[in-house]
Amino acid sequence: MLKKILIYCTLLFSSLTVTNAQTTTHTFALGDIDFLLDGKPLQMISGEMHYQRIPREYWRERIKMAKAMGLNTIGTYVFWNAHEPVQGTYDFTGNNDVAEFVRICKEEGMWVVMRPSPYACAEWEFGGYPWWLLKDKNMKVRSKEPAFINAYRNYMVEVGKQLAPLQVNQGGNILMVQIENEYGSFSNDKEYLEMNAKIFREVGFDGLLFTCDGATQMPAGYLPGYLPAVNGEDNPAKVKELINKHHNGKGPYYVAEWYPGWFDSWGKPHNKSNADEDAKKLDGILSAGISINMYMFHGGTTRDFMNGANMSRTEAYAPQTSSYDYDAPLDEAGNPTPKFYQFREVIKKHLPAGQTLPDVPEKKRRTFGLEVIKVSGVANLFKNLGTPVESEKPLSFEDIDQGYGFVLYRTTLANAANGLLKIKEMRDYATVYLNGKRISVLDRRLKQDSLQLNSPTANSVLDILVENNGRINYGPYLIDNRQGITDKVTLNGQELLNWKMYKFPFAAIAGFKYAPVQNAAELQPALYRGTFSLRGTVDTYLDMKSFGKGFVFLNGHNLGKYWNIGPQQTLYVPAAWLKKGTNEIVIFDELKSGHTEISTLDHPVLNEVVKE
Numbered sequence: 001m002l003k004k005i006l007i008y009c010t011l012l013f014s015s016l017t018v019t020n021a022q023t024t025t026h027t028f029a030l031g032d033i034d035f036l037l038d039g040k041p042l043q044m045i046s047g048e049m050h051y052q053r054i055p056r057e058y059w060r061e062r063i064k065m066a067k068a069m070g071l072n073t074i075g076t077y078v079f080w081n082a083h084e085p086v087q088g089t090y091d092f093t094g095n096n097d098v099a100e101f102v103r104i105c106k107e108e109g110m111w112v113v114m115r116p117s118p119y120a121c122a123e124w125e126f127g128g129y130p131w132w133l134l135k136d137k138n139m140k141v142r143s144k145e146p147a148f149i150n151a152y153r154n155y156m157v158e159v160g161k162q163l164a165p166l167q168v169n170q171g172g173n174i175l176m177v178q179i180e181n182e183y184g185s186f187s188n189d190k191e192y193l194e195m196n197a198k199i200f201r202e203v204g205f206d207g208l209l210f211t212c213d214g215a216t217q218m219p220a221g222y223l224p225g226y227l228p229a230v231n232g233e234d235n236p237a238k239v240k241e242l243i244n245k246h247h248n249g250k251g252p253y254y255v256a257e258w259y260p261g262w263f264d265s266w267g268k269p270h271n272k273s274n275a276d277e278d279a280k281k282l283d284g285i286l287s288a289g290i291s292i293n294m295y296m297f298h299g300g301t302t303r304d305f306m307n308g309a310n311m312s313r314t315e316a317y318a319p320q321t322s323s324y325d326y327d328a329p330l331d332e333a334g335n336p337t338p339k340f341y342q343f344r345e346v347i348k349k350h351l352p353a354g355q356t357l358p359d360v361p362e363k364k365r366r367t368f369g370l371e372v373i374k375v376s377g378v379a380n381l382f383k384n385l386g387t388p389v390e391s392e393k394p395l396s397f398e399d400i401d402q403g404y405g406f407v408l409y410r411t412t413l414a415n416a417a418n419g420l421l422k423i424k425e426m427r428d429y430a431t432v433y434l435n436g437k438r439i440s441v442l443d444r445r446l447k448q449d450s451l452q453l454n455s456p457t458a459n460s461v462l463d464i465l466v467e468n469n470g471r472i473n474y475g476p477y478l479i480d481n482r483q484g485i486t487d488k489v490t491l492n493g494q495e496l497l498n499w500k501m502y503k504f505p506f507a508a509i510a511g512f513k514y515a516p517v518q519n520a521a522e523l524q525p526a527l528y529r530g531t532f533s534l535r536g537t538v539d540t541y542l543d544m545k546s547f548g549k550g551f552v553f554l555n556g557h558n559l560g561k562y563w564n565i566g567p568q569q570t571l572y573v574p575a576a577w578l579k580k581g582t583n584e585i586v587i588f589d590e591l592k593s594g595h596t597e598i599s600t601l602d603h604p605v606l607n608e609v610v611k612e
Contacts (some may be wrong), residue, residue: 002297039166043286044111044290045293046071047066049074050076051076051097056100060104064108066298066358075115076113077120078098079120079124080129083096087521106172113176119610121181121473125305127474135484136350141478141479144185156199164438173208178256179196184213185221186475211228212230212231214232229251230254231256236285236288239290255290259294261326296329298330305404305506308321309470318445322571365539367603372599373599375517378518379529388410395485398483403504405506406590408465428470429469444469540578550588553610570605
């Protein structure tokens with residue numbers, strides 16, 4: 001009996017010890033110069049990784065790599081449109097399980113800086129805002145408008161349920177939380193920022209809150225009483241001067257976004273930074289005792305239709321690539337680059353006494369090119385039309401309750417009239433067909449919205465396939481983001497009426513009817529399906545050079561977009577999404593046709609621009 005009591009007491013003590021370890025709380029506060037963790041200075045050496053851009057199966061692997069480079073903190077955004085794809089329906093499962101991502105960081109000994117602002121930018125579709133906000137034509141995001149604030153508050157309540165218990169003062173590892181994001185680049189309404197802070201407090205974020213802005217935007221974007229971090233500045237003296245100026249002459253000093261790389265846009269050269277110069281800048285910042293978050297440590301991939309776009313009053317619309325490699329220390333597939341090792345050597349110099357870095361983990365998977373995959377079936381889009389939405393005037397994506405993908409707009413030209421066909425406010429890319437034959441391609445990047453219509457016959461069928469190429473994620477046009485044909489179509493100045501709209505959101509690719517591959521094919525958009533068998537899984541890259549423009553599904557996963565103009569010419573295929581045995585691949589191509597095979601490579605091609 002005594003033995004049983006001793007065993008019971010031992011088990012109870014062990015249980016209490018584990019529970020206590022999991023719920024140990026800390027204090028995290030602002031000193032005049034340093035961040036203070038439990039009263040002691042902490043220099044955050046952080047790297048940005050977005051859990052939604054990394055297959056869940058690889059979260060831990062990527063976090064281990066961050067620790068091996070010398071980071072002690074991970075920064076991440078939370079994208080509203082991923083977590084509330086339909087208003088009132090929330091998803092925190094699978095790749096959206098942000099709480100699990102934070103818990104894995106804790107298990108690996110990493111702190112987290114959380115950025116759950118409803119606006120993220122991040123080269124992400126609509127800056128993270130959900131498309132359904134735009135169903136209200138008068139909706140103004142980033143404003144005090146009640147309808148927007150109510151939707152925002154409802155979402156943040158759900159985010160708070162997931163993340164507030166993981167704050168450092170509640171036993172978790174979230175050190176601090178960002179309100180809004182680079183707001184000074186958009187406006188200067190301090191009342192709006194106060195509303196943000198109030199909502200964050202209401203939903204449970206009771207720890208340290210902060211703002212971040214570019215150096216020239218800090219006066220408009222900071223909120224008095226909260227730590228103002230600076231983005232894009234790596235001169236230590238300037239960093240301290242800027243934060244002192246907006247924080248009552250005090251620190252601590254935090255560069256919330258330091259850029260040892262940059263993103264890519266379609267049709268423009270691949271961005272690369274000088275690793276030697278970056279390493280010197282990192283050394284200077286750390287030597288000055290400044291905390292830093294490198295954007296990005298690991299970019300990953302912007303899959304599905306989640307790439308955003310830039311546009312300003314002086315620069316044309318520019319959608320971003322699916323690859324978010326960012327020339328980061330850890331490449332798109334999670335491999336350490338020379339920049340990784342240079343940064344690791346710099347960080348070694350700044351470790352606390354007695355601390356060493358773990359070895360760099362060896363990658364468990366190899367990267368291979370697979371055997372050529374044969375196309376076994378083709379589904380022509382025009383032969384897979386569902387029931388249309390009918391309207392006198394063309395309707396936007398939002399008006400027909402669609403967020404992403406494509407809409408085919410169809411009308412009949414009663415008269416045989418030549419002339420200028422103009423699509424007013426076309427968003428963003430269109431292929432135009434007359435009686436099933438493609439006659440033009442229109443691209444918002446190139447400010448193309450019209451074409452000369454020659455020799456149509458009476459009662460000709462006009463088809464306009466319009467693609468959402470990525471809603472604007474930054475700048476003044478953020479509030480003007482409806483998609484499709486958002487105004488009208490005219491022929492010789494006369495408005496064309498009586499439209500049928502066929503919806504192709506491509507949330508999945510089930511339900512299409514495939515026909516055998518034909519040697520000759522019309523220049524019409526189609527899905528190309530193939531299957532292949534594997535004995536084991538490896539990382540690989542789809543070689544998309546022979547295709548035109550579209551996206552790829554692999555075993556039900558949307559790998560992202562491709563476009564033959566480059567610079568990205570491959571799509572990364574993570575081994576975790578392949579399987580032993582039979583695999584299925586489906587490629588949609590809106591520009592080229594007649595595909596019979598699909599090839600892969602053992603390396604990415606991210607720097608090949610094709611002249612248009």
